[in-house]
Amino acid sequence: MTRPLYHQDSAALSFTASVQAVSASEVALDATAFYPAGGGQSADHGLLRWDGGEAGVVDTRKDKATGLIWHKLDGTPPAVGTPITGEVDAARRWRHMARHSGEHLLAQCFVRINPAFAVDAVNMTHPECTLDLRGDPTETDVRAAETLLRETLARQTLTLDTPTVSEAELADYPLRRETKVRGQVRLVIFRGENDQSFDVSACGGTHVPQASLAAPVVILRAERIRGGVTRVVFMAGEEAGEYLGGIYRDSRALAQTFSVPPDRLTERVEALRADLADSKAEATQLREKLGRVLVEATPPDIQGLRWLELDDPALLLPVLSGVPTGEVRVALSEGGRCGIASARPEVHAGELLRAALAVTGGKGGGRPELAQGSTLEPGGFLAAVRAALTSTQTC
Numbered sequence: 001m002t003r004p005l006y007h008q009d010s011a012a013l014s015f016t017a018s019v020q021a022v023s024a025s026e027v028a029l030d031a032t033a034f035y036p037a038g039g040g041q042s043a044d045h046g047l048l049r050w051d052g053g054e055a056g057v058v059d060t061r062k063d064k065a066t067g068l069i070w071h072k073l074d075g076t077p078p079a080v081g082t083p084i085t086g087e088v089d090a091a092r093r094w095r096h097m098a099r100h101s102g103e104h105l106l107a108q109c110f111v112r113i114n115p116a117f118a119v120d121a122v123n124m125t126h127p128e129c130t131l132d133l134r135g136d137p138t139e140t141d142v143r144a145a146e147t148l149l150r151e152t153l154a155r156q157t158l159t160l161d162t163p164t165v166s167e168a169e170l171a172d173y174p175l176r177r178e179t180k181v182r183g184q185v186r187l188v189i190f191r192g193e194n195d196q197s198f199d200v201s202a203c204g205g206t207h208v209p210q211a212s213l214a215a216p217v218v219i220l221r222a223e224r225i226r227g228g229v230t231r232v233v234f235m236a237g238e239e240a241g242e243y244l245g246g247i248y249r250d251s252r253a254l255a256q257t258f259s260v261p262p263d264r265l266t267e268r269v270e271a272l273r274a275d276l277a278d279s280k281a282e283a284t285q286l287r288e289k290l291g292r293v294l295v296e297a298t299p300p301d302i303q304g305l306r307w308l309e310l311d312d313p314a315l316l317l318p319v320l321s322g323v324p325t326g327e328v329r330v331a332l333s334e335g336g337r338c339g340i341a342s343a344r345p346e347v348h349a350g351e352l353l354r355a356a357l358a359v360t361g362g363k364g365g366g367r368p369e370l371a372q373g374s375t376l377e378p379g380g381f382l383a384a385v386r387a388a389l390t391s392t393q394t395c
Contacts, residue, residue: 102237221233
């Protein structure tokens, strides 16, 4: 069994131990400060050194059956019995501690907003961490929990305490979430003034010694993932600070292109969106008007077929609209986009288009009155339509 030094002091990242077992590229130690993956938290990385060698630790896992913690190395492992010195990657560990502590603290704030917002699952293996909650919290609830945590971290000193208690003693602690662990249970408690517990959870993970070190905790979004469960995506600690700083820099640069301060960027973008919507509506009206002009300038032939060649594919639908009784209208635009509209009961536009495309290549189809598609041989498309139309009339 490996003694988990990270349970004694999460901030202690250097240690000495000896190799207890070796398997391929992995070694098990008699004691370690490396946290193995589990509980939604990623494994620690770092370095092992020994007399005459060293190797990087690229993964850490715990064998629950034996209690051994295995360290996967990127080099040849030392022999059983070798004394080693371990060094945990500090930056990675502190990011993981901030994420995990942020999850505990945020979950507690949701419970304080509404006890129905109980945790269903968590994941802290990426900078964007997730907290799956039952009880269907609304956006208002989400922002209320975020605000409560921000104010708590700014105004209170919450200190980490990690006692190990017996199963019988659990009733003496206000656990936020019932635990399935039996026997000796390690608790993670963030205590405030007068020894008042802000959050108490059964947990084997690593955490920051002061809750404020997990700040800021920022909720990025919330989304329903299945019935009764909402996923809250958040960031914590340095990663959240870096993210927010990057967002501000990008927002400021974008705001400068619009000659407005960052706090008026949303207002400016909304105004531009309204202008764009107006422009699109105006463009649609103009295309419809141009389509009518093009149709009027192109008389139908003796077969009652009106043929239009277009420069803009966006004009395809406008010229195929409003076909009078007895007329078949065919349009071809640049790139081979094509369409047929029919106001003759015996001419099915979709079937006529498919028959023409069977000759010129491409694909498309549609209803009896309107069909659209693309042809691979625009130069032969009209002839193919005429031939298919003649065949239809002959039949």
